[in-house]
Amino acid sequence: MSAISIKKLNKFYDSNHVIRDASIEIESNSFTVLVGPSGCGKSTILRMIAGLEDVDSGTISIDGNVVNSLHPKERGIAMVFQSYALYPHMTVFDNIGFGLRLEGQRKHEIEAGVSEAARILKIEDLLDRKPRQLSGGQRQRVAIGRAITRKPKVFLFDEPLSNLDAALRVQMRVELAKLHDQLDATMLYVTHDQTEAMTMADKIIVLDKGEVSQAGAPLELYNSPKNSFVASFIGSPTMNFLKARAVAVTKGSVTIKLLDDLELKIANGDTAVSVDDELTLGVRPENLSLVQAPKAHCTGKVSVVEQLGSQTFLYLETADGPLILEADGSTKIKVGDLAPISFDVKRCHLFNKHHQKI
Amino acid sequence: MKQTVSLAPFASPFAGHVEMSKFRKFLPPFLLLSPSIVLLLTFVHIPAIHTIYLSFFSTPKGRRPSKFKGLENYQDMIADPVFWKVLGNNVIYAITTIPASIIIALIMAQLVNSALPGRPFLRFSFFLPVVLPLIAVGNIWLFFYLPGFGLIDQIGSLFGLPNTNILGSSETVLWGIVGVSIWKESGFYMIFFLAALQGIPRDLKEAAYIEGASNWQIFRRITLPLITPTILFISVIATINAFIRIEHLFSMTQGGPNYNSALLLYYLYENAFVFWDTAYAIAQSVFLIVLLSIIGIGQIFLMDRRVHYQ
The missing domain is CATH 2.40.50.140 (Nucleic acid-binding proteins)
Structure with a gap:
């Protein structure tokens, strides 16, 4: 069954038609990458799935339920932002536990949830620090930790590696792939970097000017691109x-x-x-x-x-x-x-x- | 430090040279600072210290030069019932106008920071009182408060309320002044809050929203902690303003009736330039400076632990 099923999705900003009839199926427990050049609408789709943008027409279903009008917290998603969006005035512990606290969980439940996430991400020794005392890679982990504690059905990643330097990016790529195996969760990942898409994805969805250009396994897209856009976008150096x-x-x-x-x-x-x-x-x-x-x-x-x-x-x-x-x-x-x-x-x-x- | 290290090969074992290199190290920053130091000393610090000095002397009169009186001016001040009344007024004025104008400013900033229709108009109308001189604002409000014909009584009469005489009665006059001050200052503080709110990344609020935070929780747990530096800054500014902005008193009440709307600086002005008791006015100035310094420093120390600097 598809974890996320998007049908005929459309989005307008004033008179700009930014998402055009996009239909996307994302399988359960897959690592799916939405990729395309900047301005192709990939982040907009992610934000619509998260509930941060309204849907103009079409439906978004998560686990079979249409979520178009649901509040983000009712959608069973967690999102990792490009900027990490860590709360700068809170410690790492409070950052990770914020969602649990909002749910009204008890103190020992919050502690259990936070230490579980910290253990998975190996950041147990950072829990007392403030975000400004962390390196880029550590902030990244905290942001992922915040997502993990909410035990979402779907993880949404919005270009999470683009603020890291090249070496760290390669390392985090491997760790994210491992994390995906470990958590056995559905992950939807947005990037403009075709290398990230090729190396991490089970399935790649290439977007061009708000339309789905082609969707498929990485090598399928590489070996048999449906059009010259996909052919030129996937592969480096380009075709x-x-x-x-x-x-x-x-x-x-x-x-x-x-x-x-x-x-x-x-x-x-x-x-x-x-x-x-x-x-x-x-x-x-x-x-x-x-x-x-x-x-x-x-x-x-x-x-x-x-x-x-x-x-x-x-x-x-x-x-x-x-x-x-x-x-x-x-x-x-x-x-x-x-x-x-x-x-x-x-x-x-x-x-x-x-x-x-x- | 670096400079000392680089000079090391040239340093001789004589102490004089070490002194010299220290002097050289401090000279350039001192020279760069000197214009501001000279200006501040000339127009702020030396006059302030001179004022303290003068507060120990009597008022010079025609053929009678001022003579040393010790603490007599201060003793007069403590014995002056009007001084205590005016100080009391000012304290009430401060503890009402400061929180009220800060809270209203924050609400207005939130309003004009959200995607409301007619946002430019709202921003304009909230900011309008700021560009008006306080003395003119006093005049405008004089008409609002006018018994029988003023805006307030006109509106009140629609609901069958009796006429008021807010500025004419001892019980209400201070509140009339408080209202003017809040109306005038809120728009000014709004600008700072607006800048602070716009400095908060949208991602933070979105992240909290996705985690299930309500608008109130986002405000309470994300926005408010992140604008604490601005709140501290504005509360210091507002405290100072509550003691030094008195222009509206001139156009509205002249401190009356019976000193019920007089503030400290207004009374000080009266002593200095109406009664020409300058020595007494100088003692009051010293009191005002000390009071404001204590409050200002106190605010910074008290709030510093709760303020989050980025």
Whole structure:
């Protein structure tokens, strides 16, 4: 059963239509990531689920109950804010126990709840401190601790790692994933960082201008993006896009011609394509390779070499347009060299002029 | 510290040099502070100390120069029943206007900080009394209080209430003054509260809201603790104002009837510039300075433990 089921959700700010007919299913106990560029409406959806924003049309159900008009505390959710939103005048103990205190729980129940959360997050020795005496990572834990004590059905995370430095972010990513296993709870996580989405999610929902662009498992989105937006958003460095034209269509494949008359035969399903259609060829950096000259599809002049150790990214200028190619870490190629390039035609994507995958 | 360390290679074993380096260390900050120090000394501290000195002398009159009287001026003050009456008035005036104007200011700030329709108009109307001079405010309220024709009696007559003479009667005149002060000061304090409220991140209130806090609980447990520095600041300002803002007395009651609406500074003014008993007025000034210092310092010490600084 879905923990959260959103149907035909719409939201307007004045005349801005910020969420357009969004329908989302979030499975119980899953770690689902809402991802998209800034301004795509991902935080708005999260805030609507939390009950901080009104729903203009559509329904939000949590555990089968429509919650559109319920108070946040009746929805069974807990939220972790980007800023952590810790109460600066309270100790860590009081911050974590605030919700329990509001529920009118007894002192020993509050103490039990707080120490349970502190134990899970390993912050037992910080309980007497004020938030300003904590580091970013510790504040983050306290904010999560505050969510845990309320034993919610759904945890909502609003870009919780974006205020942390890079190293800590990687560490917290692992810890959040562990926490998800440990608590066995449904988590909905909003981020603009596709790496966070890829590494943590069971399911990714990509939003584009208030619409759900595609939803699915991380590798499903990576390997078979439905449109060029998802193709470009997921994966780093981003997918290469080249202008192309269909020159021959057979069952199961399309032959395309690139700008410099290079012809490639690309495997394709049975979506309608006709000869002379304007298309876009999408190919990921790792599906391009450096080969010996006779086997090459084309050559490109190396303009930038990015060496990451385990792999090297080459920025190439070709007659078909700019390309990024992933070579292995030991490549000796230098800026200004001419690189012979080969396309892995089994792993190329074709998009029509409406940016949909064909 | 850093400077001393960097000078170390040049330091000689002679003590004179150590003195020199200390002097060098303190000279630049002292020079930078000196304009404010000079201004403060000239216009605040030296006159204040001079006032204390003068309070031990008699009032100079024509051919009779002032002579040392010791504590006589203070003894006169303690023996003066009008002084005690006026001080009593001022205490009542302070303990009513300060809490009332702070609470009203906080309520108004909350109102104009929420998403109400017509918010700019509300802000404007709450702030309007602040830009009016207090002496003009006194004049306006004089008309409100006018027996028979004033706004208050006009409204009262709609409900069949009898005419009032708020400023003319000994029992009510002080309350008439208190009302004017609250009306005038609340808008000013509102601005500070509004700034403080807007400094509270929205996330905090949202987090509390999600955790099930009611509006009152959010106010009591989140908002109020976070604006305590502003409350302390305003209560100190308001205390000082309760003793030094007396312009409305000039346009409304001249302290009457029978000193029932006179405040300390008004009585001091009268002694100094109406009766020309400057020595007595100076003694009262010293009393006022000491009183305000004690209250101000006391407020800061008393409230400091409860104030949360970010």
